[in-house]
Amino acid sequence: MVALSKVRDGEEGVIMDVSGDKRYLSRIMSVGLNIGCRVKMLQNIKCRPLLVYGRDTMIALNREEAEHIKVEVRA
Amino acid sequence: MEKLITIALLGQPNSGKSTIFNTLTRMRQHVGNWPGKTVEKKEGFFVRNGVRYRVTDLPGSYCLSANSDEEIVTRNYIAQNDLDLVCVLADASQLERSMYMLADFAGIRTPAVLLLTMMDVAQAQGKCIDTDVLSDRLGIPVLGLNASDEKAYDGLKELLERAAAEGKTLAASKLWTAMEEGEKGEEFEACLRLAERITTERLPACWLAGKMLEEDASVLRRLKEAGAEAVRPDGRGALYVSGIRFDWIGELLDGVVTQERNEDKILSRFDRIAIGPRSGPWLAFGMSVAALLGAMIVAAPLMGLGSAIPLLLNPLLDRTLGPAGVSAGTIHFVKATLVTALGWVVAMTGFVFAMSFVMGVLEEVGYMARVSYVFDRSMSRIGLQGKAIMPMFMGLGCTMGSASGARVIDSYGQKILTIAVAWAVPCGATFVVIPTLANAFFGGVGGVLVMLLIFAVMFLHIIVTAKIFGRRLNPAKQRTGIIMELPPYHRPRLGFIFRNSLMRMWDVFRRAFSVEIVVCVIFYLLSASPSGIEGSILYKAGIWIEPVSRFFGMGWQTFMSFAAATVSKEAVLGVLSAIFANSGSVIDTTMGLTGASDSVAQIAASMIPRAEALAFIVAVTFNIPCLQAVVSTYHETHSAKWTAKIGTYYVASALLLSCLTYHIAGLFM
Numbered sequence: 001m002v003a004l005s006k007v008r009d010g011e012e013g014v015i016m017d018v019s020g021d022k023r024y025l026s027r028i029m030s031v032g033l034n035i036g037c038r039v040k041m042l043q044n045i046k047c048r049p050l051l052v053y054g055r056d057t058m059i060a061l062n063r064e065e066a067e068h069i070k071v072e073v074r075a
Numbered sequence: 076m077e078k079l080i081t082i083a084l085l086g087q088p089n090s091g092k093s094t095i096f097n098t099l100t101r102m103r104q105h106v107g108n109w110p111g112k113t114v115e116k117k118e119g120f121f122v123r124n125g126v127r128y129r130v131t132d133l134p135g136s137y138c139l140s141a142n143s144d145e146e147i148v149t150r151n152y153i154a155q156n157d158l159d160l161v162c163v164l165a166d167a168s169q170l171e172r173s174m175y176m177l178a179d180f181a182g183i184r185t186p187a188v189l190l191l192t193m194m195d196v197a198q199a200q201g202k203c204i205d206t207d208v209l210s211d212r213l214g215i216p217v218l219g220l221n222a223s224d225e226k227a228y229d230g231l232k233e234l235l236e237r238a239a240a241e242g243k244t245l246a247a248s249k250l251w252t253a254m255e256e257g258e259k260g261e262e263f264e265a266c267l268r269l270a271e272r273i274t275t276e277r278l279p280a281c282w283l284a285g286k287m288l289e290e291d292a293s294v295l296r297r298l299k300e301a302g303a304e305a306v307r308p309d310g311r312g313a314l315y316v317s318g319i320r321f322d323w324i325g326e327l328l329d330g331v332v333t334q335e336r337n338e339d340k341i342l343s344r345f346d347r348i349a350i351g352p353r354s355g356p357w358l359a360f361g362m363s364v365a366a367l368l369g370a371m372i373v374a375a376p377l378m379g380l381g382s383a384i385p386l387l388l389n390p391l392l393d394r395t396l397g398p399a400g401v402s403a404g405t406i407h408f409v410k411a412t413l414v415t416a417l418g419w420v421v422a423m424t425g426f427v428f429a430m431s432f433v434m435g436v437l438e439e440v441g442y443m444a445r446v447s448y449v450f451d452r453s454m455s456r457i458g459l460q461g462k463a464i465m466p467m468f469m470g471l472g473c474t475m476g477s478a479s480g481a482r483v484i485d486s487y488g489q490k491i492l493t494i495a496v497a498w499a500v501p502c503g504a505t506f507v508v509i510p511t512l513a514n515a516f517f518g519g520v521g522g523v524l525v526m527l528l529i530f531a532v533m534f535l536h537i538i539v540t541a542k543i544f545g546r547r548l549n550p551a552k553q554r555t556g557i558i559m560e561l562p563p564y565h566r567p568r569l570g571f572i573f574r575n576s577l578m579r580m581w582d583v584f585r586r587a588f589s590v591e592i593v594v595c596v597i598f599y600l601l602s603a604s605p606s607g608i609e610g611s612i613l614y615k616a617g618i619w620i621e622p623v624s625r626f627f628g629m630g631w632q633t634f635m636s637f638a639a640a641t642v643s644k645e646a647v648l649g650v651l652s653a654i655f656a657n658s659g660s661v662i663d664t665t666m667g668l669t670g671a672s673d674s675v676a677q678i679a680a681s682m683i684p685r686a687e688a689l690a691f692i693v694a695v696t697f698n699i700p701c702l703q704a705v706v707s708t709y710h711e712t713h714s715a716k717w718t719a720k721i722g723t724y725y726v727a728s729a730l731l732l733s734c735l736t737y738h739i740a741g742l743f744m
Contacts, residue, residue: 018314022289022290022310022312022313023140023142023555024555025313025314025317026138026140026142026289026313026317027137027138027140027142027555027558028558029138029175029313029314029317030087030137030138030140030175030176030179030317031137031172031558031560032171032172032175032321034314034317034318034321035314035318036318036321037321040341042341042342043350045352047452048352048448048449048451048452049448049451049452049556049557051350051448051561053341054172055169055171055172056168056169056170056171056172057169057172057560058341058560058561058562058563059558059559059560059561060444060447060448060451060557060558060559060560060561061556061557061558062451062555062556062557062558063556064556065555065556065558
């Protein structure tokens with residue numbers, strides 16, 4: 001399992017765990033990134049939010065907060 | 076009495092909610108605030124078969140947690156006993172994700188319908204959605220429509236009429252069974268028993284128990300008030316509940332959505348450029364310039380008409396009223412107030428229309444969300460959304476542009492914050508007036524240095540202003556990192572955006588005209604003088620206050636000019652011209668009836684000490700931009716309170732800056 005912010009461009013993975021305060025949890029769940037959701041990293045570059053694709057949606061995520069999203073990278 | 080049916084629109088951002096609201100209610104809208112909250116309240120009406128329907132456009136949020144004022148307002152409203160119908164929206168092209176709002180709503184006993192928007196996009200993606208099966212499973216009517224298809228609205232109104240009459244509520248028993256059978260089933264049942272104490276007609280125990288598992292602050296508070304202690308949470312309830320909600324959605328949609336073919340590449344070529352590490356900011360810059368130019372072109376005819384109004388009407392007044400025996404003084408009064416205000420308002424509507432149109436197109440195609448992504452890091456440092464950079468950039472052209480452009484900011488508090496900050500960006504008129512003065516006082520090189528100083532002050536001002544206003548409008552504890560959907564690009568519905576912009580233009584005309592006339596009359600009375608300028612109240616006040624204004628670095632002449640500059644930037648040179656070159660009166664130069672003398676800057680330069688001049692230049696640049704800016708801010712925020720706060724803040728900070736500049740410059744000059 002790695003932090004979402006470590007996933008490289010083009011890699012796909014499944015969200016295994018999310019931690020954070022309940023505010024963060026309910027926000028991240030409500031955009032569809034819950035446990036078991038399959039995501040693809042679209043763009044992961046310094047000084048920008050992460051750009052991921054999950055549940056048919058392109059989502060920008062704050063980089064620091066995304067440290068708390070753990071994924072298992074799958075081919 | 077006519078029968079009234081109340082309907083609330085509930086949906087996530089980008090679900091097409093405002094399009095539906097605008098098309099359903101057209102011009103019969105009222106925008107205000109939710110009592111006691113910095114949250115925008117939009118209401119509108121439509122009439123069908125003799126029944127009046129009141130539609131409330133609830134603030135866009137992703138779920139019904141109680142984490143922001145927007146969500147609290149939404150939740151309280153949909154659980155109100157007298158609400159007849161909730162119309163839940165979901166984006167058909169991203170159905171699984173956008174059904175989350177419905178899943179969060181499930182359990183609340185307010186009659187509901189489900190509206191699937193973006194059916195055209197879903198179709199283009201090769202998706203086929205069986206709304207009949209979905210309707211059977213949910214127990215409420217389901218309608219799929221393309222929000223821009225006007226013909227679909229008759230069907231929608233019919234559905235709303237029928238649904239309000241039948242009053243069917245959502246069938247969600249499977250959701251609660253799943254919660255009971257899952258790993259936190261025992262906790263859920265314990266919550267259920269506790270929840271019995273705080274149930275209301277619309278909020279049953281199962282919904283409240285789900286919220287308790289999520290550690291919802293407002294439900295836990297109510298529980299405490301009822302004297303019960305909540306089940307000890309482990310901080311993972313939200314994960315559990317959301318997992319069950321998505322399973323429920325998955326089951327609901329099983330067999331409802333069929334993908335006929337696989338979709339194309341996720342990132343288009345344009346998107347690669349729009350979000351690229353280097354190309355992204357450059358494209359945003361190019362788009363901003365293009366948007367500004369585009370807005371200018373769209374606005375040009377009305378701006379031209381606005382400036383032509385005094386030229387057309389004033390001679391007409393001379394020819395008709397003069398011979399009719401109306402005194403020259405009265406005619407002059409009418410010219411300086413009524414005609415001037417009319418010309419300004421027409422010019423302003425041009426700008427509002429153009430900005431609404433251009434920004435509307437950028438928002439609609441989905442580009443604004445990309446700008447937010449690209450500038451998130453730099454803008455979030457000062458507590459603003461990334462896309463706030465666009466309206467702020469528009470401020471270099473005209474502050475009215477910033478104010479109307481701020482409509483793309485989706486939180487009301489942040490919208491006001493963006494406008495407040497954007498006032499610090501010197502506008503196009505400032506860039507005409509200030510270099511003229513700076514060159515006259517400080518020569519070519521000195522003039523460039525003054526402009527550099529102004530840009531430095533601008534950045535500082537932006538940071539400080541964002542901090543001061545951000546405390547109330549975007550409190551640090553409510554700030555969170557970006558979690559934002561970047562909607563797929565789609566073609567803008569130009570006709571729809573055009574009509575919408577027309578509507579806003581008419582609205583601004585109606586409201587702004589009266590405000591501008593009042594201010595023009597007040598300014599007229601203050602500066603009217605039988606001869607010279609010595610007879611005016613403004614002059615007397617200027618002389619009287621000079622000991623104080625001196626402390627801030629301005630003598631009575633520059634202070635009068637500073638005061639007049641809150642009405643129009645042209646007044647800066649105009650008033651100096653009236654004082655030093657004796658060309659025209661303060662009224663005429665401020666209201667644009669006569670231009671400033673060509674040599675005014677040179678004359679002023681020989682009369683005003685350089686330290687005072689520098690203080691004056693800084694003060695004028697960062698003062699209230701102009702009356703137009705104030706009025707358009709009022710129109711966009713529809714809050715007299717916040718407009719007054721911003722205005723007062725800018726006058727005070729301009730005086731402070733002037734004071735600092737004067738005393739520091741005095742050490743060297």
